Amino acid sequence: MRTTGCEDGGRGPASTGKLTQMSATADGGRIEITDLTKRFGDFVAVDNLSFSVAPGRVTGFLGPNGAGKTTTLRILLGLVKPTAGTATIGGVSYAGISTPLTTVGSALEATNFHPGRSGRDHLRVLAATAGIPDSRVDEMLELVGIPAAARQRAGGYSMGMRQRLGLAAAMLGDPQVLILDEPANGLDPEGIRWLRGFLRSLAAQGRTILVSSHMLQEVEQTVDDVVIISNGRLVRAGTIESLHGPVTALVRTSDPGRLAGALRVADVTSTPGADGNSLSVQTDDLRLIGDVALRAGLPIWQLQPQASDLEELFFALTEGQNRNLGDGTAPQEQDAIAGQDGGNEK
Numbered sequence: 001m002r003t004t005g006c007e008d009g010g011r012g013p014a015s016t017g018k019l020t021q022m023s024a025t026a027d028g029g030r031i032e033i034t035d036l037t038k039r040f041g042d043f044v045a046v047d048n049l050s051f052s053v054a055p056g057r058v059t060g061f062l063g064p065n066g067a068g069k070t071t072t073l074r075i076l077l078g079l080v081k082p083t084a085g086t087a088t089i090g091g092v093s094y095a096g097i098s099t100p101l102t103t104v105g106s107a108l109e110a111t112n113f114h115p116g117r118s119g120r121d122h123l124r125v126l127a128a129t130a131g132i133p134d135s136r137v138d139e140m141l142e143l144v145g146i147p148a149a150a151r152q153r154a155g156g157y158s159m160g161m162r163q164r165l166g167l168a169a170a171m172l173g174d175p176q177v178l179i180l181d182e183p184a185n186g187l188d189p190e191g192i193r194w195l196r197g198f199l200r201s202l203a204a205q206g207r208t209i210l211v212s213s214h215m216l217q218e219v220e221q222t223v224d225d226v227v228i229i230s231n232g233r234l235v236r237a238g239t240i241e242s243l244h245g246p247v248t249a250l251v252r253t254s255d256p257g258r259l260a261g262a263l264r265v266a267d268v269t270s271t272p273g274a275d276g277n278s279l280s281v282q283t284d285d286l287r288l289i290g291d292v293a294l295r296a297g298l299p300i301w302q303l304q305p306q307a308s309d310l311e312e313l314f315f316a317l318t319e320g321q322n323r324n325l326g327d328g329t330a331p332q333e334q335d336a337i338a339g340q341d342g343g344n345e346k
């Protein structure tokens with residue numbers, strides 16, 4: 001797994017040992033993406049994107065395959081040079097962070113391990129380069145739940161174990177900001193539940209957690225905030241609750257017409273159901289339906305909120321915008337490493 005935050009051998013950690021000893025940047029590790037654009041040749045992978053990520057919260061960075069998530073994260077981590085705009089962590093670009101090790105930890109791809117090396121040795125090499133004691137390595141293996149596999153060859157790890165090893169590597173320097181690309185990939189339901197608790201506890205310590213995923217469902221119960229992009233552009237940003245909007249409820253009663261009238265007086269919109277004895281009612285406050293019915297002397301036989309399907313909403317928001325599927329417009333692979341991709345800029 002490509003990790004950052006633990007590969008900066010020269011500077012060493014400002015803190016080791018306990019998780020809660022992380023150092024704070026001036027603004028608490030806020031991530032700011034401002035008017036960010038990245039072109040590969042003629043192809044616009046990230047298109048004038050702006051959003052911010054607050055400390056103390058888990059933020060889901062969502063979009064279909066090819067939306068531009070990884071490119072944005074790589075820019076944020078100083079691995080790709082933007083064509084225009086800025087990406088900062090704690091007010092400065094990654095290159096300008098004086099103690100990157102304790103500021104940012106990241107895990108981008110769960111593939112980049114020396115297959116013959118044990119998980120523990122992989123972490124020890126990273127730790128040694130950065131002057132982190134071995135005790136921290138064992139703590140991290142414990143933290144991510146793979147102490148038993150620590151001495152096995154990483155090449156034999158399952159995808160889920162690789163993800164956990166990548167997380168351990170990202171956490172070695174006790175960073176204030178954690179940037180994870182598709183960390184739930186390859187995790188079984190129990191692993192996803194574990195990841196949820198892990199990320200929530202890190203956010204509760206005041207850390208900034210940015211997690212990408214191409215499936216809203218996968219992170220729905222983990223994240224506080226969402227940033228949804230499609231075709232490199234921002235589609236929606238806000239709290240996970242703000243995605244839901246008003247709820248629609250199916251209401252059965254003895255006299256739907258009279259209930260509709262009473263609801264209208266209370267400024268609540270409803271439409272008659274197809275079966276003649278129900279209403280479809282739109283409201284932010286389901287209790288209001290019961291209150292209105294009680295005042296009108298009408299019995300409620302059924303009140304059933306229609307589950308607002310966030311996944312449906314996600315598809316609707318990003319519908320038909322997957323430029324990597326079927327339309328043949330996906331660009332040719334180009335070298336994107338910062339400092340080497342100048343020729344690709346337009």
Ligand SMILES: Nc1ncnc2c1ncn2[C@@H]1O[C@H](COP(=O)(O)OP(=O)(O)OP(=O)(O)O)[C@@H](O)[C@H]1O
Binds near residue numbers: 040065214330332
């Ligand atoms: N180095 C590169 N050279 C050319 N095109 C690239 C390069 N890196 C990314 N792209 C293209 O930019 C677009 C965005 O890719 P990116 O990996 O950022 O998307 P993503 O949202 O992370 O997708 P996924 O969920 O599939 O990982 C894609 O069409 C991709 O093919």
